[in-house]
Structure formats: structure tokens, C-alpha cells
Amino acid sequence: MRMTEIKINGIVQGIGFRPFIYRLALELDLKGYVLNSSSGVEIVVDGSRDVINTFINKIRSDHPAAAIINDMSVSAKPGEGFSSFIIKESLSNKGATLMSPDLATCPDCFQELKNPGDHRYNYPFINCTNCGPRFSIIESLPYDRPATSMKTFPMCSYCKREYKDPLNRRFHAQPVACSDCGPELVIIDGNDEIIDEDPIRKTIELIKEGKIVGIKGIGGFHICCDATNTEVLQRLRKLKYRPHKPFAIMIYPPLLQNIVEIDKDGWDVLRSPVAPILILPQKKTSVISPLVAPDNPYLGIFLPYAPVHHLLLSSSLPYLIMTSGNRRDEPIASEESELKGLCDFFLTHNRPIINRSDDSIILPTKYKNVIIRRSRGYIPKPITMPLVSVPTLGAGAELKLTFALSKKDSLFLSPYLGNSGSRETREFYLDTLAKYKRWFKIEPELVACDLQPDFMTTRYAESLDLPLVKIQHHEAHVAAVMAEYQIDEPVIGIAYDGTGWGTDNAIWGGEIFVGDYHKLERYYHLNYMPLPGGDRAIKHPIRIAFAYLTAAGIDTTFLKNLQEDERILIQKQLERNFNVFNTSSLGRLFDSVSAMLGLYPEITFEAQSAMALEFLTSGILPREQKPYSFNIGESEIDIIPLIRDVAADIKNKVDQRIIASRFHRTVVDFTVEAVNNIRKSTNISKVVLSGGVMQNRLILEELIRELRKNNFTVFFPTIIPANDGSIALGQVVLANKRI
Ligand code: ZN
Ligand code: ZN
Ligand code: FE
DSSP states (O other): OEEEEEEEEEEOSSSSHHHHHHHHHHHTTOEEEEEEETTEEEEEEEOOHHHHHHHHHHHHHHSOTTOEEEEEEEEEEEOOOOSSEEEOOOBOOSSOOOOOOOBOOOHHHHHHHTOTTSTTTTOTTOOBTTBBOSGGGBSSSSOOGGGBTTTTSOOOHHHHHHHHOTTSTTTTOTTOOOTTTSOOEEEEETTSOBOOSOHHHHHHHHHHTTOOEEEEOSSSEEEEEETTOHHHHHHHHHHTTOSSSOOEEEEOGGGGGGTBOOOHHHHHHHHSTTOOEEEEEBOTTOOSOTTSSTTOSEEEEEOOOSHHHHHHOBTTBOEEEEEESSSTTSOOOSSGGGGTTTOSEEEEESSOOOSOOOOOEEEEOSSOEEEEEOOTTTTTOOEEEEEEEEEEEEOOOSTTOOOEEEEEEEEEEOOOOOSSOOHHHHHHHHHHHHHHHHHTTOOOSEEEEESOTTOHHHHHHHHSSSOEEEEOHHHHHHHHHHHHTTOOSOEEEEEEEEEEEOTTSSEEEEEEEEEOSSOEEEEEEEOOEEEETTHHHHHOHHHHHHHHHHHTTOOOTTOSSOOHHHHHHHHHHHHHTOSEEEEOOHHHHHHHHHHHTTSOSSOSSTTHHHHHHHHHTTTOOGGGSOOOOOEEOSSEEEOHHHHHHHHHHHHTTOOHHHHHHHHHHHHHHHHHHHHHHHHHHHOOOEEEEESGGGGSHHHHHHHHHHHHHTTOEEEOOSSSOSSGGGHHHHHHHHHHHHO
């Protein structure tokens, strides 16, 4: 007899795909089987051509929302007849399949969680084929219970019945569990002593009392406390050595509108299975402590996405700090022992977190939402490449660290791994890389890294016995955005950034390139300014301001907050040209202007002073202000006139908000003029925006608006971050074109 074999590749495991196929086969009265293989899902059916065509069309049109079909092949195959349609055991074979990201609790499970009559009423690990942990519990593929951290929890008869019923929502839901058979919550104190009380009720009580509780979640621990309690926030900031960097808060949904401005699109994003953190304007009347996001008009907020969150939040405890459970810039913790001393208590459980990931972060803009951190809910979903690659490792940079592994036209970007070159970050990096290689069956034949010699990732790439291509940081930024849009033609590529090693050993970050993947030529850059002390100065913007003013021959006596010993130190460094780097970084220009205005002389997190400058404009639109002066030369955008004008405005006591706004206007103006010049000589009108500065909403929105007004087609990063989180992607693309 002739059977039809259908092979489907994509995200088709762990999201109810086989039950969907099963129901569809029953509906069409088809006989045969479906199974998970390590390359996806395989179906064999016996039926007339017409019915099979309907079957295939319905697979394409009606599949579960979380499924992504990349590839479907249909072939004839000889075989025995079947008497029914069944779901067969998984096959392990060659080829890689894709793994589903973790999915937020679905509305059906939420209803059951809150229904006193339901078998899983108040059960903190409720899930189904439409929701629940996936990536975070998987040890190996194919995705089946024995290959997950659920393997030590044998199902009870109630769960087993649902698991085996093809018409049930939990049919083959691998993490299915209930209070009779599944993982259990427990609350322990700082000495690991179990507190023999209802863990949820006790946690709520402790948080209300002003305690800090470590909560084991999906991709790792959160450090949790009451977001309206300034006292506990003071303590938390001290413990975390984190004086200013904003914390995200999880909000009881009915009260969200009391705190932030949100539109329908915002609600959709928050309620999606990804359930990311969204950065929204805070309402003036908000009861949130000012210590949550000091000097910041925005709040990073998210909704409960795991059952335990739904059980903790209520109208009597609606606003919780839920910050990644880590020590400063280190990877997120998966065990309470890593957070000793940071938390008073731990709400934890006995299901191990196999794969860690932080919460993802999204910034809405006037044009499109842009991603700031691509992690839980997105990973390990692949990104489609604009070219066919050999198996390649993109080692990444250092801040907002990720790596990328590619094969053919698929690229797997790792979760956010940390923000430093520390030992812990390195271990997490190597561990995650080993897993990605194993799961997706990629053994790199080519490696790409940054030009910066002292990055942990550069040293790692050099240690591999593989052909190595070093990619300039800002070319990687531009290429990553080109890849997002599948562009394969010449563009004008803008990289406005903090720091990146240039081909001339200067520190770049204000670059405009022209070209394609083969060659990106640096057409314009901001003129070089002195950066005394390199990284040290980056933490002390006041020193940058002093150095820039001195280099421009401008009187510095108006500078506030410059210590006398700092002034002498920097002056000596400049005079002797000792440890002074040249930089074209736009990020440093932001720092410098910010410090000239007396904002932060010293910063405690990356981009703090640039953010302060953006917030200072507070609604004063740059386009309604006059620009400062600048000169565009052969290859340089001269910013000394701008610095001179800013200094004059400060001396003339011009409103600081106006100065900040004029500064933003000037950046937009010199960019548009430079890009217009390039179009005149090259005829290229596609413009790519990239680099960390594009996280400045004002700069991004004004650039898009003005460039479009000038008839440019503008591409900006949306599904990959503008920051260094996507450097690895750009490295892979360029290395494959240039090898
Ligand atoms: Zn569900
Ligand atoms: Zn059970
Ligand atoms: Fe960068």
C-alpha cells in the first residue's frame, strides 16, 4: 500500500502540536500515526489524495498559535494499512529540531488556578500544552518528560489520565502535574530552615512586613520586595551595590493603569506568552517608591507570568520588585545558595532550573516596539539569516553578552549571559554554548569575534582551533540590523554606540559606514576626542567633559563637581598623552554634555548619564529647537563647535531642558546632513540605524522621522537588540561573507 509521509520542521514540540494533528486526523477520518523526532514531527497517513490535501492545508492554517512551521515535506512511502490514528513514541535520530521557549500561564490554566472547585486550585505549577516551562526544564531533545526536570515526578492517575487523553488540553503536556504528584513550594529562612507554614501566605506576609524574598521562578530566581516600601528598597540597593539602576516591577493587572500610561498594543505585549518587561511612562500619581527607578520618568513593568506570581499578587499586594536574582552584572541564579546574604527568605521548590534565562525587555516607540533584551520567551527560537552560513560561532562582545551559533540559514542567539568578563559569566557562557551545540547539532567550522583583544570572548575564540575572523564592533552592529531585515545590498550604516575597538586602535562609536556585507567602508565618523584613562573615565563622565573642553580650548571653570585632584590628574594625562585614547564615540559625547550640565559626575550603571540627558528634555521637542553648530568635513563630523555652543548656553544660564533638547536636535541634524551627502555621491537611500544609542527613544524616533522626511528607507533593530546583545549575530553574518 502507499502511505503519505509528512515531515514538519520548526517549533512543533511542546506546544500541543501532536494533539492538534491527532484531532485533525480524527476529524478527517485519517488512519496512521504522528511522532516527535529530533528533527521535528513526522506523520504517516493512509487516505485519498483529496483528504490528505485538506489535512495538509489545515495543518498550515489551523496549527496552535505558538507553533512555527519552517519546513514541510510530503512524500509517498510504502507501508502496511492502519486501523486507527495514534501518537507514537518519540524517535531519536539525526538532524536538529527546535525547542519551544517558556510560555506564560494561559487563560485556561489561570481560570483553573483560581477556581476552588478545580483539581489544580492554587497549584503553583499548573500548566498545559499551551503554556508553562519549556526551555528552562529541558535537558535534551526530543522534548519528552524523561528528558526534562519533571522526570523525577511520576504522574498520579489523575494527571496520567489527562496526559493520555488526546482530546484533553493536557494531552502529552510534558510538565503536567498536580499537588498529588508534582513539584512543591517551600519557604525557608536565611539559614535554610524550613518554615512550616503555607508558603504563599507566609511569603505575602513577609513581603508586606518589609522583607526581601528570593523567589524561584521559571528561568531563575527573582529578588522580590514591596515596590511601595522605600525602606526595604534602600536596604536592597545597598545589598546589591546598585544605587540607581532601575528595578522592574511586577503588577497585579487590575491596578496597572494606576501606575503607568499604557495603550492597547502595550496590553497585548504584556499579555502575550512571552510576557516581557515593558518600559512605560510612570503616572505622576503613582504610589511606587521613587527608589524603584530614581530620576527616571519610566518604569519597567510586567505581569504575573508563572502560576506562583498569580498566587502572590493581589489587590492587597499589587506592586512587587521582581529583579533578576544575581549579584551585580553576574548571571541569574538558579539556586538559593547563590543569593545568600541578599535575601531574608526564599520561596523555592524542588524542580531544578536546567536552563537559566532573564526576563526579556521591550521598549515601545512611536514606530514599533524595540527589544532591549531578548531572553525568556524568545530563546531559543532561531533567527533567519540573510545568507547560507557554514556552521559558525559568533563569540559576541562583553557587555550584554550573548553568543550566536548558526547553521545554513538559521541562527541561534543565546540568552543574555551577563554583563562582565567575570569567571561566573564565563562559566555560564561555556555551559550554555555546549548545550546549544548539542541540542541544535551545530559543530562550528568557523568562529568570529570582536577586535577588542582583552574580551573574554575574543580570547575564547582565539583558543579554538578554527578559522577565525575578527569583526570590527560597529560593522557587526550594522550587519546585525541588515540581517534582521534580510538585506543583501549596499546600505548607509549608522552605528551610534558607547565603545568599540576600531581598526586604527582608537575607540569608535560615532560611525557612518557605506557598503555591504563584503565591505563596510567608514565614510564619516565623529572627530576624535581624548578619553583619558579609558574605562575609568567612562565611569566618571565629568572627566570626559573636562578632557573634551580642554581639547577644544574652552574654559572649564564653569564645570561643577570636578574635584581638584581629578582636574590635576586629567590635565597631566592630557599633557603627557599618557593613557589617553582617541574616541569617536557618540555615547561619550552624551556623557560629556550630561556632565557639563552638572548631571552625574560619576555613574553607577552603563548609559546612566546619557539616559539622564534624554529625560532632561522632558517633552521639549528637539525639532522645535535650533541646532548647535557643527562642521562636516571630508570624513569627519566636527563636534567641537557643538561643545563650544553648549558651554556658552550653560554660561548664559539657558534652561537646561532646552540645552538637552538642542543637543538631541543637533545629533539628528548632523546625521541627516551626513547621510544626504552620502546619497549624493553613492545614490544609496537605504539607511540602517544601529548601536546602543538607538535605545535613546528620542534620538531613534527623531532620526526615523527626519530620514523618512528626506525620502530615505530606514531600518532599525526591532527583533534583535540595538545594543551589544546582537553583536554575535553581526559577527556570524560578516564572517561568512568574508572568509
Ligand atoms: Zn495552560
Ligand atoms: Zn497529578
Ligand atoms: Fe556596541
